[in-house]
Every structure is written in C-alpha cells, then in structure tokens.
Amino acid sequence: MVYPSSMVEGYERDIINSTHAGFGVRLVAFLVDGIVIGSLKAILLRPLAKLLGWDLSSYVxxxxxxxxxxxxxxxxxLYFVLMTWFFRATxxxxxxxxxxxxxxxxxxxxxxxxxxxWLGRYISGFLGHLLYLVILFNPHKQGIHDMLSDTVVIYERQERLRDRLMAPVMKQNSTL
Structure with missing residues (x-):
C-alpha cells in the first residue's frame, strides 16, 4: 500500500513506502518454490504413477x-493457490x-x-517467464499477476513497522 506524502513526513514516508518486495528477493523466493515443487513432484508423481501403473509419457x-x-x-x-490462500505466502x-x-x-x-x-502466473509464465520482468519497472513492484488480482508482495517485518508508524496518523484522520 502506498500512502500519500501528505499523511506522513520524511523518513517515516520512506519506511512506509519501502515495504514492497522487489524483483531480486521475489526471484529467490520463486527459485526456492521451484525446488519445493520439484521435490513434491518427485515424492508424489513417480510413486503414484508406479502404484497405479500409469505411463507418465502417454498423452491425449x-x-x-x-x-x-x-x-x-x-x-x-495447487501449491501456489493453497499456500497463498492459507498462509499468504509460499x-x-x-x-x-x-x-x-x-x-x-x-x-x-x-x-x-x-x-x-492461476491465471496471473499462467500469463506471467508465458514467453519463458519474461513477463515477470514487469516487476522491475512498476513503481509499486507489482507483476502482471499482482496487477490482475490487486495484490502486492511486501516485507512482513516492514509491514509491522509501517503499521506502528501509521497508527497515530490513521487515528488522527479518523477524528477529523
């Protein structure tokens, strides 16, 4: 969330508006998720196929x-949907x-x-994941999947600090 500069001053505004996670840290998170998904596939898919007698290479x-x-x-x-729904993070x-x-x-x-x-990751993954580079150029560090769903990825620790800094401002605005 980006707050107008009229609500806060100086370094507090910088802290409040710096909660958005950039491309680099999100890329590392995505690579970790790739390892988790690869592990899940190895743990679930091959043994299940062997148990059920499936030929994984057969197609329709x-x-x-x-x-x-x-x-x-x-x-x-399912990994991305369920983790984000239940924990707001993978x-x-x-x-x-x-x-x-x-x-x-x-x-x-x-x-x-x-x-x-689902939809946003499918679109962003098109063309070899190149559309994730939108995060680099968006002022709020949102990818296409974020813009489609009105979401943003933030640093959890900085969000708590932002909330503490904004509490007096929000209280003052509610009394006006």
Missing part, C-alpha cells in the same frame, strides 16, 4: 497433454520474509488468490 491428442505435464501443472498451481516467500496482501488492506479473497496464482 498431443504430447503437451501427457499425464506427467497435466499432473505437474496441477501440483504447480515456502519461498516465508523464507525471504515476504507475504502477499491486497492493495486495499483487506483480507485476500479466494478469487484474488486464484486470479493471482
């Missing part, structure tokens, strides 16, 4: 629709001290989470 219509690709996609999207984000919040400071809705983590 085109090789793109192989059992392995479909199951891998489900694991990928394991990678937790490790980096980040979380996903709504831009209007209200609790995340399930529709926001699905839009961000």
């Amino acid at each position: 219509g085109a090789p793109l629709f192989s059992i392995e690709n479909i199951a891998s996609s489900l694991i990928f999207f 394991l990678g984000k937790m490790l980096m001290g980040l979380k996903v919040v709504s831009t209007d400071d209200k609790p995340l809705t399930f529709l926001q989470v699905v839009t961000r983590e």
Whole structure:
C-alpha cells in the first residue's frame, strides 16, 4: 500500500513506502518454490504413477497433454493457490520474509488468490517467464499477476513497522 506524502513526513514516508518486495528477493523466493515443487513432484508423481501403473509419457491428442505435464501443472498451481490462500505466502516467500496482501488492506479473497496464482502466473509464465520482468519497472513492484488480482508482495517485518508508524496518523484522520 502506498500512502500519500501528505499523511506522513520524511523518513517515516520512506519506511512506509519501502515495504514492497522487489524483483531480486521475489526471484529467490520463486527459485526456492521451484525446488519445493520439484521435490513434491518427485515424492508424489513417480510413486503414484508406479502404484497405479500409469505411463507418465502417454498423452491425449498431443504430447503437451501427457499425464506427467497435466499432473505437474496441477501440483504447480495447487501449491501456489493453497499456500497463498492459507498462509499468504509460499515456502519461498516465508523464507525471504515476504507475504502477499491486497492493495486495499483487506483480507485476500479466494478469487484474488486464484486470479493471482492461476491465471496471473499462467500469463506471467508465458514467453519463458519474461513477463515477470514487469516487476522491475512498476513503481509499486507489482507483476502482471499482482496487477490482475490487486495484490502486492511486501516485507512482513516492514509491514509491522509501517503499521506502528501509521497508527497515530490513521487515528488522527479518523477524528477529523
């Protein structure tokens, strides 16, 4: 959330507006999530296929629709949707001290989470994940998936500091 400069002054404004996580830290979190997802696939997919007698390379219509690709996609999207819905962060984000919040400071809705983590990640992942670079150029450090769902990724520790700094300002504004 970005607060107008008229509400706070000087260093407090810098602290309040610096809660947004940038590209680098989000990339590290995404790489950690990639390791987690790869591990989940190794733990779940191969043993399950062996148990059920599936040939993971078999497909319907085109090789793109192989059992392995479909199951891998489900694991990928379910991981992001469920982790964000229940914890507001994936394991990678937790490790980096980040979380996903709504831009209007209200609790995340399930529709926001699905839009961000399913539709938004699908679009952002198009063209070899190049669309994630939007985060570098957006003043609020939002990717396409964030903009579609009205969310932002923030540093959890700085959010607590921001809330403490904003409490007197918000209290003063409510009495006016």
